[in-house]
Amino acid sequence: MLTRIDHIGIACFDLDRTVEFYRATYGFEVFHSEVNEEQGVREAMLKINSTDDGGASYLQLLEPTREDSTVAKWLAKNGEGVHHIAFGTADVDAESADIREKGVRVLYEEPRRGSMGSRITFLHPKDCHGVLTELVTSAPVESPEH
Secondary structure: OEEEEEEEEEEEOOOOHHHHHHHHHHOOOOEEEEOOEEEOOEEEEOOOOOOOOEEEEEEEEEEEEEOOOOOHHHHHHHHEEEEEEEEOOOOHHHHHHHHHOOOEOOOOOOOOOOHHHHHEEEEEEHHHOOOOOEEEEOOOOOOEEE
């Protein structure tokens, strides 16, 4: 069962400048930042609010660290903006299997490591009305890491 909007991913050319925009304009602060070598991105998670299921909703700002990353290719084609939407679930394995049975292409055979130690997979945008969709099972969050 999907329980919340976990995050909205926003692709950007300059992470520091984009973080500063969201801080100055909306007052959002960085809750967590990391470099994900596998996905070729540097990212910042800006916490928007906590949710009823104990999770939270975030904006995820993504800057590519290499030209062959998916986000770099997406930026080259589309420019900055909304890259994907992610839904939270208690069990990404079961949820992706259920969605796969409904005829939607799941991009990873097995979920991978995502932000803040989460487990993730993506659904093909052509099967989701043009929206790249991520499924996320969050890791227990003890304290912010910067």
